[in-house]
Amino acid sequence: MNTHYLALDLDEQLESIVSYEKWHENVWPEVKKSILDSGIVAMEIYRSGNRLLMVLDVNEEFSFEEKAKMDAINPIVQEWETLMDRYQKRLPWAKEGQKWVLMERIFHLSS
Template sequence: MRFKRYCKTLLLENNPDLIEAYKNVHSPGNTWPEIAQGMKEVGILDMEIYIHENRLFMIMDTVADFDHDRAMNELAGKPRQSEWEAFVSRFQVTSKEASANEKWVLMERIYELDPSAEYKAIDGQQKQTK
């Protein structure tokens, strides 16, 4: 199966209490089901978020024909998405009005153990399950 992978980053407020609260908001059973449903509807197959201190790192796997900008614009209009973004903005170094696309910055790959091709971050890295 072919898919695209995007990697993104975001900073949280450097406050241990807010960081713990953010982690709790994202723990199993605490995320809003409408948010996950909206991501699936725009073509996001899987998403993982990792944390180190106040830096977040996201891995987002999508369908092979995923158009990042189009999907992020569509996602912004999904039910409760703007409410979710305003809710989590208190933890993030961002504004309440910012969309997920404005908060999460695409990262450029600079190394891969077994490189297959160059790609632009906005186009996603073509991947294939083995």
């Protein structure tokens, strides 16, 4: 099992943040299924201000490229992404067309 951490910003308006969180109280079943079908075993999203942190626990077969291909041909996932895009802001260093940006670990401490 591998874990990945990704970041994204939301629009700073409180109404946008509240609405985004409301949508995530009841994520569509088809979207949940597509997440699990891609090899993501667990997903969490945390928020501080308008900054989001997504934590993905994935199985050994998971691939960001394959997940993107699966999402591109799934009309329900595309509808969800279009809806969420209303609230999301790209990080200034994101590549063209990139929403969530993979974070790089810069420190680790263990006993």
